[in-house]
Amino acid sequence: MAATLNTTELTTVASMAKKLGHGQKQVEAWYCTFRDLDQNGDGKLTTEELRQMLLDCGQNASEEDAREIMDNLDHNEDGGIDFHEFCVFMGGTAGGESETPQQMEDNLLNAFKMIDGDGDGYIDFKEFKAFLKTVEANSAKQTPDNEIEDTFNDADTNQDGKLGYAEFRILMGVDEN
Secondary structure, three states: OOOOOOHHHHHHHHHHHHHHOOOHHHHHHHHHHHHHHOOOOOOEEOHHHHHHHHHHOOOOOOHHHHHHHHHHHOOOOOOOEEHHHHHHHHOOOEOOEOOOHHHHHHHHHHHHHHHOOOOOOOEEHHHHHHHHHHHOOOOOOOOOHHHHHHHHHHHOOOOOOEEOHHHHHHHOOOOOO
C-alpha cells in the first residue's frame, strides 16, 4: 500500500488482520481510511467526524442522522467508533467471532444509507463516485474515474442508472447475482 504506516500502526493492522481473519492488505486499507476520517487523531470517529464524512459524500446529514449511525456502530458504547468497530462495519467480525446475521444486515444497511446522499433509496453514480473519492481523499492510491464507472455499471444489473439495495448487496459480496 502506498500510505506509510509506522511500526505501531503496522502492529495494530497485523493484530486486527489476525483477529478478524482478513488479509493484512485489506485491513491496512481500512486503517488508512479510518485514519483519514479520524480528523482529530484521537483513535475514534466522533459523531461530528461521521457527520462530516456524510456531508463530504453529498448527504444532507443532520447530527441526528450521524448519531443514529453512531449508535448502531458503537458496540462498546463509549461514544466513538474505534478501529475495531470500524473493521466490523467494513466487513470484519466482532471479537474473532462471526457477526450475527442481524448485525451484518444492520451494518450493510447503514453503509447503503451513508452512500445514498439524497435518501431516495438508491445510489446513483454521482453518489457512488463522491463516496469513493471522499474515502480516498487522503490516500496515495486513487481509483481512476473509468474504473469507478465500470464498477458502478457492472453492479447496476438492471441498467437503470442507480443501485438499489439488492444490487448493493451483490456489489458488497453478500448475495450472488
